[in-house]
Amino acid sequence: MTQDELKVMVAKAALDYIPSGSVLGVGSGSTVMKFIEQIGINKVPVSAAVSSSNKTTEALKAIGVNVVDPNETQPYEVYIDGADEVDPNFNMIKGGGACLTREKILTSMAKKFICIVDKSKLVETLGKFPLPVEIIPMAREQVARTLRALGGEPVLRKDCITDNGCEILDVHGLNITDPLALEQKINQIPGVVTVGLFASKGADIVLYATEEGVKVLKRG
Numbered sequence: 518m519t520q521d522e523l524k525v526m527v528a529k530a531a532l533d534y535i536p537s538g539s540v541l542g543v544g545s546g547s548t549v550m551k552f553i554e555q556i557g558i559n560k561v562p563v564s565a566a567v568s569s570s571n572k573t574t575e576a577l578k579a580i581g582v583n584v585v586d587p588n589e590t591q592p593y594e595v596y597i598d599g600a601d602e603v604d605p606n607f608n609m610i611k612g613g614g615a616c617l618t619r620e621k622i623l624t625s626m627a628k629k630f631i632c633i634v635d636k637s638k639l640v641e642t643l644g645k646f647p648l649p650v651e652i653i654p655m656a657r658e659q660v661a662r663t664l665r666a667l668g669g670e671p672v673l674r675k676d677c678i679t680d681n682g683c684e685i686l687d688v689h690g691l692n693i694t695d696p697l698a699l700e701q702k703i704n705q706i707p708g709v710v711t712v713g714l715f716a717s718k719g720a721d722i723v724l725y726a727t728e729e730g731v732k733v734l735k736r737g
């Protein structure tokens with residue numbers, strides 16, 4: 518089975534988690550694109566959605582979903598998104614698609630985060646996937662120096678300006694044994710908009726696709 522087929526499988530499974538009559542939070546990335554495709558194919562009613570990227574907004578609008586401004590929405594039930602890595606404690610690295618800031622905002626508004634991945638994203642310790650950090654361009658070198666002092670090797674993502682007009686440093690070489698502490702530490706650096714560590718609010722449910730079907734991990 519290809520990784521693409523696994524993504525379709527988990528995207529289909531996520532349809533069961535769409536709340537009826539409530540706003541749905543929608544993440545970004547290729548797995549989420551498959552999820553949006555499945556909403557369209559199966560004509561699943563979605564009363565309205567909040568979106569974590571311009572690309573997601575376009576895809577949702579293309580299948581007729583009403584996309585609303587988070588400022589005009591109350592905290593809502595369910596946010597569905599992919600991840601680049603997920604550890605056994607439901608901490609995640611996100612931001613491979615450069616949408617981490619809006620994803621974190623929507624995560625903070627959701628009662629439940631449902632993470633949809635294929636099995637390749639499950640890891641024992643976060644950090645093999647370079648940690649994305651969205652930064653204000655004028656702070657690039659100073660943030661990079663600080664990240665080096667924390668033991669990482671930041672690399673500016675080429676040809677990437679986020680939906681917020683910012684840049685991304687991908688931090689290589691981290692072995693993240695305390696995701697919450699590192700998330701807080703990096704968030705404190707002046708010029709950092711968002712770090713792609715989702716630990717203070719991680720996933721509540723992880724759906725992961727395997728050749729044997731979709732497995733469900735639930736917190737606590």
Ligand code: 5RP
Nearest residue numbers: 546547548599612613614616
């Ligand atoms: C985008 C993200 C994505 O959820 C993450 O990169 C996973 O993407 P994909 O489903 O394409 O593997 O965080 O910013």
